[in-house]
Amino acid sequence: MKDRLIDIKNLVKHFDISGGLLEQLAVSKGRIIRKQTVVRAVNDVSLFVNPGETLSVVGESGCGKSTLARTLLGLYQPDGGEIYYRGDRIDGLTQKEMLPYRAKMQMIFQDPYASLNPRMTVQQTLEEPVVFHNPSISGSEVKDRVAGVMQQVGVDPAWTDRYPHEFSGGQRQRISIARALMVDPEFVVADEPVSALDVSVQAQILNLLMDAQEQRGLTYLFITHDLSVVRHISSRVAVMYLGRVCELAPTTNLFESPGHPYTRALLSAIPDLYDRRHKYIKLKGEVPTPIDLPSGCVFHGRCPYADGRCSREIPALNHQGKAVYVACHAVEEGRI
Amino acid sequence: MGHLLEVKDLEVKFALRMGDLTAINGVSFTLDRGERLGLVGESGAGKSVTGFAIINLISKPGYISGGTVIFDGRDLTGLTGEGMRHIRGNLISMIFQDPMMTLNPVLTIGTQMVETLQAHMNISRKAAEKIALEKLRMVQIPSPEKRLQQYPHEFSGGMRQRIVVAIALLADPALIIADEPTTALDVTIQAEIMELLLELCESEGTGLILITHDLAVVSQVTQKIAVMYAGKVVEAGLTEDIIDNPLHPYTQGLIKALPDGRNPGTRLNQIPGVMPSLIDIPPGCSFHPRCTIRGDICRYESPVLREIPGYRNMAACHMLGLKKEPTEKDRAE
Amino acid sequence: MKQWERFKNSYFLHSFKHDWVAIVCFVVLLILILLSILAPVIAPHNPYDTASTDIMNAEMPPSWMEDGNPDFVLGTDIQGRDLLSTMLYGLRLSVMIGCGAVALQAIIGIFIGMISGYMGGKVDAFLMRIADVQLSFSTLMVAIMISAIFQVAFGVGRYEQLAVPLLVLIIGLAEWPQYARTVRASVLGERNKEYVEAARVIGLSPARIRWRHILPNTMSPVLVISTIQVANAVMSEAALSFLGLGMPITKPSLGSLINSGFEYIFSGSWWITLFPGILLVVFVLVINLLGDWLRDVLNPKLYKG
Ligand SMILES: Nc1ncnc2c1ncn2[C@@H]1O[C@H](COP(=O)(O)OP(=O)(O)OP(=O)(O)O)[C@@H](O)[C@H]1O
Ligand SMILES: Nc1ncnc2c1ncn2[C@@H]1O[C@H](COP(=O)(O)OP(=O)(O)OP(=O)(O)O)[C@@H](O)[C@H]1O
Ligand code: SF4
Ligand SMILES: [Mg+2]
Ligand SMILES: [Mg+2]
Numbered sequence: 001m002k003d004r005l006i007d008i009k010n011l012v013k014h015f016d017i018s019g020g021l022l023e024q025l026a027v028s029k030g031r032i033i034r035k036q037t038v039v040r041a042v043n044d045v046s047l048f049v050n051p052g053e054t055l056s057v058v059g060e061s062g063c064g065k066s067t068l069a070r071t072l073l074g075l076y077q078p079d080g081g082e083i084y085y086r087g088d089r090i091d092g093l094t095q096k097e098m099l100p101y102r103a104k105m106q107m108i109f110q111d112p113y114a115s116l117n118p119r120m121t122v123q124q125t126l127e128e129p130v131v132f133h134n135p136s137i138s139g140s141e142v143k144d145r146v147a148g149v150m151q152q153v154g155v156d157p158a159w160t161d162r163y164p165h166e167f168s169g170g171q172r173q174r175i176s177i178a179r180a181l182m183v184d185p186e187f188v189v190a191d192e193p194v195s196a197l198d199v200s201v202q203a204q205i206l207n208l209l210m211d212a213q214e215q216r217g218l219t220y221l222f223i224t225h226d227l228s229v230v231r232h233i234s235s236r237v238a239v240m241y242l243g244r245v246c247e248l249a250p251t252t253n254l255f256e257s258p259g260h261p262y263t264r265a266l267l268s269a270i271p272d273l274y275d276r277r278h279k280y281i282k283l284k285g286e287v288p289t290p291i292d293l294p295s296g297c298v299f300h301g302r303c304p305y306a307d308g309r310c311s312r313e314i315p316a317l318n319h320q321g322k323a324v325y326v327a328c329h330a331v332e333e334g335r336i
Numbered sequence: 337m338g339h340l341l342e343v344k345d346l347e348v349k350f351a352l353r354m355g356d357l358t359a360i361n362g363v364s365f366t367l368d369r370g371e372r373l374g375l376v377g378e379s380g381a382g383k384s385v386t387g388f389a390i391i392n393l394i395s396k397p398g399y400i401s402g403g404t405v406i407f408d409g410r411d412l413t414g415l416t417g418e419g420m421r422h423i424r425g426n427l428i429s430m431i432f433q434d435p436m437m438t439l440n441p442v443l444t445i446g447t448q449m450v451e452t453l454q455a456h457m458n459i460s461r462k463a464a465e466k467i468a469l470e471k472l473r474m475v476q477i478p479s480p481e482k483r484l485q486q487y488p489h490e491f492s493g494g495m496r497q498r499i500v501v502a503i504a505l506l507a508d509p510a511l512i513i514a515d516e517p518t519t520a521l522d523v524t525i526q527a528e529i530m531e532l533l534l535e536l537c538e539s540e541g542t543g544l545i546l547i548t549h550d551l552a553v554v555s556q557v558t559q560k561i562a563v564m565y566a567g568k569v570v571e572a573g574l575t576e577d578i579i580d581n582p583l584h585p586y587t588q589g590l591i592k593a594l595p596d597g598r599n600p601g602t603r604l605n606q607i608p609g610v611m612p613s614l615i616d617i618p619p620g621c622s623f624h625p626r627c628t629i630r631g632d633i634c635r636y637e638s639p640v641l642r643e644i645p646g647y648r649n650m651a652a653c654h655m656l657g658l659k660k661e662p663t664e665k666d667r668a669e
Numbered sequence: 670m671k672q673w674e675r676f677k678n679s680y681f682l683h684s685f686k687h688d689w690v691a692i693v694c695f696v697v698l699l700i701l702i703l704l705s706i707l708a709p710v711i712a713p714h715n716p717y718d719t720a721s722t723d724i725m726n727a728e729m730p731p732s733w734m735e736d737g738n739p740d741f742v743l744g745t746d747i748q749g750r751d752l753l754s755t756m757l758y759g760l761r762l763s764v765m766i767g768c769g770a771v772a773l774q775a776i777i778g779i780f781i782g783m784i785s786g787y788m789g790g791k792v793d794a795f796l797m798r799i800a801d802v803q804l805s806f807s808t809l810m811v812a813i814m815i816s817a818i819f820q821v822a823f824g825v826g827r828y829e830q831l832a833v834p835l836l837v838l839i840i841g842l843a844e845w846p847q848y849a850r851t852v853r854a855s856v857l858g859e860r861n862k863e864y865v866e867a868a869r870v871i872g873l874s875p876a877r878i879r880w881r882h883i884l885p886n887t888m889s890p891v892l893v894i895s896t897i898q899v900a901n902a903v904m905s906e907a908a909l910s911f912l913g914l915g916m917p918i919t920k921p922s923l924g925s926l927i928n929s930g931f932e933y934i935f936s937g938s939w940w941i942t943l944f945p946g947i948l949l950v951v952f953v954l955v956i957n958l959l960g961d962w963l964r965d966v967l968n969p970k971l972y973k974g
Contacts, residue, residue, distance in 0.1 A: 060522040075869055095874065102872035115863035119885040129871040168610050179867065198378035198549065198611070203593035203604040210603065225522065228552075232595030232604070251600065269527035271552035273579055273596065280527045286492050287522075353687070 005086060005187055005219050006049040006072065012080035013042040013064075013071045040290045041067040043243040044081070046317060049187070054213070054220040056230040056251075058266070059240035060287060065223045068240070069189045072221070073107055074098055085187075103133045106180035110192035112172035116164040122175055123160035126150070129183045145182065152215075153178045153208060170201035174208065181212060189221045194229065206233060227270045231255055236323070239263050242298040243290055245317055249324040259326040261303045261336070297329065305330040338409060340510060340543050341367040341390070346403035348382075348389050357614050359385045359398065361567040364641065367560075369510065372537060372544040374554030374575070377564035378611050383547045386564070387513045389413075390545075391428050392420050408510070425456035429504035433516040435496035438503060439488040445472075445499055446484030453506055471502040475532055494525035501532060511543040519548065530557055551591065555579050563587050566611055566622040569641055573649030583644055584651040585627050621654065629655045684966050691962040694955040701952055705761040712754035717920065731940055744940045747929060748918070755921060756945050760952070762922040766836045767903040771895060773841025774902075778848020779884075779891065785849065786856025787879050797853070800846035808843040808905050812914045815839050829917050836915060840902050851894050855887035889967040896960035900953045907949055923949045 018024045018036045026035040041064045049055045057065050071078050074090065083091040090101055109115035116125055126146045130137060147157040153174040155167075164172055173193060180188055190209065194202040210233060212218060222234060230237055230251070237254045239247040239262065247260040258264045268280040283302045288294050294301055300310040309329050317327040330336045346363045349356045360382040367373050375383045388394050390405050392412055405412040412423065424430075432438060440448055449468035450461055457464075465484070472480035475498040488496060497517060504512050514533065518526035534557050537544045546558055554561055555575055562572040563584065571584040582588045592605035609626045612618055618625055624634040633654045641650050644657040676682060685691055704711070730736050731744040731752075743752040785796040819835060820828070828835075859865060860883065868878045907924030909915035911931075916922040918929050923945045930941025 060524070070866070073870055075866055095872075099872050102870065105870070107867065107870045109863035109867065111863055115867060117864040117868075117882055117886070120882075128868075128873075132871060132873060170610055176867075183871070199551075199590055200378065200593050200607040201610060203595075203606040204608075206595070207603050207606055210601070227523070228595045228597060231597040232600050255597065265524060269523045271523075271527070271530075271550070271556045273552050273555050273591070273594065276555050276575070280524075280531075282528065283524060286495070 003050070004048045004084070005051045006047075006221070007084040007087075008045060008047045008068075008072065008081065009084075010081040011042055011045045011047075011068070011071060011078055011083065013067050013076055014079050015039040015041055037291060040293050041243055042071060043293070045240075045243070045245050046081075047238055047245060047248065049219060049221060050236075051186075051219055052217060053235040054222055054233055056222045056224060056234035056237045057240060058223075058225060058227060058230055058237060060225065060266075062287075062290065063240045064243040064290070065240055066191055069107070069191050069221060069223055073105055073189060099133075103129075103183045104185050105187045105189070106183065106185040108173075108176055108180050108188060108190040108193045110195055112169040112176065112196060115176045116172055116179075118164055121161050121163055122150075122155075125164075125175065126160075126179055126182055129179060133183050149178045149181050150175075152181070152212070154204075168201075170197055170204060173197065173201075173205050177205075177208060177212070181216070184216075185218070187219045187221070189223070191223045192225070193222075195224065195226065202229075209233070227267065239266065242288065242293065244298055244327065245325075246299065246327045247325065248317065249326075250322070253322060253324050259320060259324060259331050260299075260328050261305050261330065262299050297327075303330075305336055339366040339406075340369045340371070340408065341545075342404075342406040343386075343390065344404045344406070346386065346389055346405060347401045348385050348394055348398055349401040351397040351399070354615065358401075358617075359567055359614060360389065360564075362403070362640075363564070363567075363569050364403075365560075365562050365569065365572060367511070367543050367545065370537070370541040370543060371560065372534075372546065372558040374558035374561040375545060375547045375564060376549065376551055376554055376561060378549060380566075380611060380614070381564040382567040383549075383564055384515050387430070387515050387545065387547050390513060391424055391430060392416070393424075393430075422456070425452075426507045427509055428511045428513065429507070429509045431497075431500055431504050431512060431514040431517045433519050435493070435500045436488065438500045439496060441488050444485055444487055445491075449484075449503060449506060452503060456507055467506065468502075471505050472499070474505065474536060475499070475502045477502070494521055494528065497521065497525075497529055498532065501529070501536070505536065505540070505542075508540065509542060511545070512537070513545045513547070515547045516549070517546075518553065519550075526553070533557065551579070551594065563590070566617055567614060568622065568652060570623065570653070571649055571651045572641065577648050581647070581649070583647055583649050583656055584653050585629050585655075586623050587651075589626075589628075621652075631655050681966060685962075688962060690958060694958045694962070697951065698955045698959065701760065701948075701955075702764065704757055705764045708754075708757040708761045712751075712757045714751040714754040716750040716755040716758050730938075743944050744938075746926065746941045747933060747938075752940065752944060755926060756923070756948055759921050759923045759926050759945060760948060762833065762916060762920065763903050763906060763924070763949070763952070766833060766840070766906045766922065767899045769833075769837035770840035770844070770902040770906070771898045773837060774845040774848050774898060775891070775895065777841070777845040779852050781845070782849040782852025783856055783879055783884065783887075786853040787860060787875070787883065789857075793853070796849070800849050803843070804846045806843065808840065808909070809912070809914070811843040812839045812909050815842070816914060829919060832916050832920065836906055836909065839909070840905050844898065844901065844905070847894060847898060848891065851890050852887055855890050856883055859883050859886050893960055893964045893967060896956050896963060900956040900960070903949070903956075904953055923952075 016036060016038050024034050024036060025032055045068060057068065059065055067076065070076050072083060078091050082089060085101055090098065123146060126149065127142045130142055130145060146160060150157040150160070155171055155174050155178065164175070167175065193209070194205050197205060206229065213220060224230060234251050236248065236250050238245050239260065241262050247254065247258070247263045249259070254263065255267065258267050265281040265283050272278060285302045288301065296311040296313055297303070297306070297315050300306040303310065313329070315327045315329045315332065317325045318332055320326050320331065344364050346360060347358065348360045349358050363386055365373065375386060377383050385394065389400055390412070392415060394400060400413050403413070407423065407428070412420070415423065446465065446468060450464040453459060453464040453467060468484065469480050472483060477483050477495065477498055491499065518529050521529065530553060533544065536542065546554060548554055558575055560573065561575050561578040562569045563578065563586065564570065565586050571578065571582065571587045578587060579591065582591055589605065589607040593607060595604060607626050612622060620636045621627070621634040621639050624630045627634065631654060637654065639652040639654045641652040644651050646657065746752055746755060781796050785793045815835065815838065823831065865878060865882055868882050906915055906922060907927065910922050910924030911928040913928070916925045918925055921929065926945040927942050927949070930938065934942050
């Protein structure tokens, strides 16, 4: 498995949101008990990313996409599982041991208004990562590099002395991308990089990301809930539901023959400009909360194909051939 | 009988410190009974302001500085106080992006629905509750009797938006204005709410103005579309015409900029630049700095929305319908 | 130069120029501060020079009144010192103590607030309980305790020389929790913003993220409360002095001056209390008005970018 850039095995991340001891106390059947509230944001997720590809992670709001990305980058400590970068285990490393990987893995964020420090000029924002990772670099070299990267992302290098509020949302997102590119990363996690942008600007940023990938041989983990964007830019897709991966497949396979019942419903709900008033698969019930996960398959309460086994046994992510993996009993049993 | 709604040259300004800012500038469209219109455009194009202006709900420092809104034969722009409240409660309802703008977090759903009804109609609590139940059933809320006793926070986002739709339907309005009703929701829930709105409008004969930035969503629901850019309607027409044969360069660019899954991995068509801020709208056609077919005239004369010979759409563009197609020299300009 | 250009076009200056209350307050404050700094130069007499004061001049009314002496424009106090000069020196002391105490509060408060907000969890809970305990002691109790400790340590005799640093210490220690809470609240707001996560993805150390990235972004509210805290500190000092716990009458601040005149107010010498009182009120008022204006300007809801 050395040829995988990122390999995630059985990753678990829970958040304890019970608050202080006093807030945890509750009365049940006349007795005071201590009640802990845990958000099970990511449960037993296994994924891999091949070098040079774009793996998209899709799913509804709150299904754990951002948590997965942040845990992968070491912003959260995982509660279980393993993360490998080119075969080296990188979870649980200290700040210092992590440094060499920091320059290789970068992140682009969703909110163009929050992702740049409002008190730093573009120049300061862009040179900080370079100087930090190469303390011996000369001043003029840094300047050249900043100018070069700004040119690449399409922001006039004459504007380096400006503050973020002087730029539009799209331009800020370019600067955000520039910051990620400054350290010459191999792997970039983009967490909904175009969700906050207007359509005409979204196309500009997607083009920029695709160009940067081509020129620099980048690998992307692309998080989004916009399935038309997914279809356009990714080579493979991981569909998440309630903290679990329910399907992992090459983009064309996924869109042409979705396996998992949830994927089918999700794809059918995309409004299509040229297929007006098409029928979509209606799901019953509500999305459960990650605080109270259902037993068995997390999707069984809404699934049209659920049976007794689904409510008892958690389906494993099984290989279905041709790089397609599906976590569903019905698919495994050949019922659908 | 005329149109249900006729908006003509509507203009809204905001009196700001730096001077007046024209948020919408001469917006016109019509809507017939039971007809559904989509108002599309990017952020800041003036969609919400148009929606609010129709029901005369522009708050200070904004004001309607020109134009008329004829609803059912009456001009709403001059209407204030009781008259306007009657219209808002009984004839036109509004649905917002955030359901909590409509719902009061400290009152049960039942109380809110009953009070809304009693404010506009002289009916008993029992009768009001019956109507409320009926509307909750219409929006497919399971076990509505129980739900009436619950508070907004006990519902999921999608359910809340359904309840807002139910409240909007309470007085059987002739027109619903929905401002980005599903932007905060997931696609599966969006599809449900949109289908619901569509079915209700069809079965009840209610008019709908659907405000959104998502062309694909609009294309599923409405018969007509008006595309807005920098405070103006730049193209208007039937949904299929706008989507399949857009005329205005902005609409064309917008549709081509959408990844549609046909050519994965290729560069997307991008419109250069960004929509100008309303403080410094360029002279002439406000789209001209980003336009690929602009001619000289676009730089100093503002185009009006007009019929384009040979097409069904109306568009506000100088270069459309000219005898000769714009030459290479014009393009190089 | 660029900074200056930027400032000239800023919203900050723009709104200042369009708000006459802010302009008036700023001018008055500037004059008062200049007066206090230049007191030794411009005051007609030196109130600390016991040789030049004459007890025979005590309680002279302002010069425009019947028994007034043109030498003492605003009259004299009970020790025969020129009231105007004493007020200028008193203002100087009040400003010094106010600013010093606020600086101390800010240093302690920002440090604790930053650690508390960034670390969260147990550290946060512990530090914030300390702040609560500190706040539940009034400034007066802190003053009494510290004065007592001081007198045991140094003896009563040296009080006069050390009164200023002592008051700075007392007021500084008593009111740092205001800063700690403000800073903590804005750190909590900033900590999860994406630019902080970006800094962590780069690999910067937590200390660097705290001081270089988060701190500058918490400065707006700190600036706002600083103005109000200076006014509060000046008032606290006046209150302590009024109760006899502050500046000794040989080196009076505005508060001790008001106090010293208070006993004589009914015997007709109203000016000893009234003029320092007016000065104090004007000083505190302009600072508070400026603080209000600043808060409005820096309010991110009203101010985009
Ligand atoms: N720091 C945190 N503390 C507590 N709970 C958290 C935290 N971060 C995320 N969560 C919870 O974990 C779950 C997954 O959140 P996450 O942000 O990963 O979802 P997401 O898929 O990125 O959703 P979205 O599309 O809305 O960004 C949510 O229920 C969220 O409330
Ligand atoms: N209260 C207000 N004060 C000043 N300007 C306003 C106000 N409300 C709206 N505007 C201006 O009017 C313009 C149009 O705003 P509007 O909310 O209609 O945009 P929109 O098309 O609905 O965009 P979005 O998709 O972001 O909702 C904006 O540029 C905005 O600056
Ligand atoms: S495992 Fe069962 S419940 Fe889950 S998706 Fe498959 S069929 Fe549906
Ligand atoms: Mg997210
Ligand atoms: Mg809007």
